Amino acid sequence: QKEVEQNSGPLSVPEGAIASLNCTYSDRGSQSFFWYRQYSGKSPELIMFIYSNGDKEDGRFTAQLNKASQYVSLLIRDSQPSDSATYLCAVNPGGSQGNLIFGKGTKLSVKP
């Protein structure tokens, strides 16, 4: 059973702080990794994807991937109340599989 694990939270950070969201996955053959944000009552929307080991930055967001440790994280700098949402980690199993396996998400709350 291929699994993606996330701490359900809630993770509470003050406005302006760095929020760190973590995810581990079980399938060592996984090829690509995604972070989605989901506001309450809405559909998941893509924030970032990462394929290679290391860091990838996009504005206030940084995704980090360590395939040896089967670990992927998302850092949100200068957190804003509008960042309050559930963050879903998703993993593509690789090979001929086109689907994504999702973690259950971490709920982030940014306090003004």
Next chain:
Amino acid sequence: DAGVIQSPRHEVTEMGQEVTLRCKPISGHNSLFWYRQTMMRGLELLIYFNNNVPIDDSGMPEDRFSAKMPNASFSTLKIQPSEPRDSAVYFCASSSGIGNTIYFGEGSWLTVV
């Protein structure tokens, strides 16, 4: 450019009734996915199609669920007969290929009473 379009957005039905959810993927995308989301189980893949062909339906809960994709621009997910435990948000999503970003529709919120 239009995103993934789902209908109905909300449906309340009685146990035992047939439910049909509809989806139009993003134009040009050749992979289509049906996911179900509940508080307990999170987002679960039910089935996905590649070039209109079902590739993996191992997530379909049981014979009450069926999905079709008669052409590249339309898919349905049918539940017959529906049960209260089927209450969930059903998301359709599409992508342009294996390993590429999956884009979600707004979901169909199903309540079976």
